[in-house]
Amino acid sequence: MTSVALGPTDQLDPRLLEHRRELTGYCYRMLGSVFDAEDAVQETMVRAWRGLADFEGRSAVRSWLYRIATNVCLDQLNGRQRRALPMDLAGSPYPPVEASLAGRRPAAAWIEPVLDRQVLPEDGDPADQAVARESVRLAFVAALQHLPPKQRAVLILREVLRWKAEEVAGLLETTVASVNSALQRARATLADVGGRPAPRTLDDDDRALLARYLDAFERYDIDAFVQLLHDDATQHMPPFEMWLRGRDDLATWMLGPGAGCRGSRLIQTSANGTPAFAQYRPAEGGGHVPWGLHVLEIEDGRIVHISSFLNLDCELFAALGLPTALD
Known part of the structure; x- marks a missing residue:
């Protein structure tokens, strides 16, 4: 620097x-x-x-x-x-449709x-x-x-x-x-x-869960993916105001508006004291470009929340010191 x-x-x-x-x-x-x-x-x-x-x-x-x-x-x-965070601002989850992306903040x-x-x-x-x-x-x-x-x-x-x-x-x-x-x-x-999360450390079962998360996402096997989630798991995607709740809605989103993530590659890391994955979406000319950072919360052997911080301005990954492209 x-x-x-x-x-x-x-x-x-x-x-x-x-x-x-x-x-x-x-x-x-x-x-x-x-x-x-x-x-x-x-x-x-x-x-x-x-x-x-x-x-x-x-x-x-x-x-x-x-x-x-x-x-x-x-x-x-x-x-x-x-x-x-988006869930702090809106009391109710959004429907898993493209129109839910209308609200975006700086x-x-x-x-x-x-x-x-x-x-x-x-x-x-x-x-x-x-x-x-x-x-x-x-x-x-x-x-x-x-x-x-x-x-x-x-x-x-x-x-x-x-x-x-x-x-x-x-x-x-x-x-x-x-x-x-x-x-x-x-x-x-x-x-x-309610800002005091319960302290916990990863065990072997959690690490196996993370391996299955990476595998299911990269294969884009949504049936396998949602089996890793709690029934009422949530997800939000700053900079958008929307957030989702429940396995069914997350699956609907990933197979609908989020289907462009098919073919992505993930790199495992740690962010905010919890497991995380840097996601790279396929690029038109080949290779993969940075798309978002998934920060995960795990409880009782299942994923309860996914914070997907999107790299829409192309600055987040650089600030985090993550690769800005994958071949």
Whole structure:
């Protein structure tokens, strides 16, 4: 990556670069967008690089970077509408027909996915890693968007990153009492919007389920595909407002308006702390082009939800570091 302001990032002080991934994770939780998170981290690095000579070790570099990143995120969030997922906006599912695609919103309206490798630690305490995975789940990131920006920062710093109240108060230049009060209000809001997904890890049965998902989708065997779903499984497809519910409607969609996905290839990955597949649809001149990222939720041996983030603007896969074409 290269920045006009900084030049090649490998010329930055290593003390700054070693925190890039965790800062990206923090900014992603705050902003709900991989694009905005990358911009915020880049701006954080610019400000830190410019101020490093005057920093003089007044506090730990990590704490100093989080202070800068928090201010950058708060500036970005000033006056913005919250991002959401389609199921948060429409109370009832749509019919599985082409006309359901009529409602479309700009990218800035939606929560965006992020690959685990962009935001989660590669090693560390297993318990901390589990918390980190749950804290980038789509439901949790969407719930965070209901919080005022400073409450959002407090909750992430205290409950995800495990900062002490005194440390958060210092970062936000406020009192411990104010931090504790903000945390209580944030917890109450999250409880109301149901933003705490149950923690779980993949087992051998789940991995077998994912292998069958890939096989059925690539063969476009819809009968086999829907057998992997819960009866009331749901799917949404940002940037469209529509969402679907139930095996029958998902099958009808895939054999109707979604039939252009026949012949696709999938690449398995992990996004938002859960299994995911990058989908490439057949191109007219041969090969396959990026179409969407399927982020899956699994419960009781079946898939309960598919978030299909479509690559209609041709930017999502590039931002996620996924191949932009397959031969």
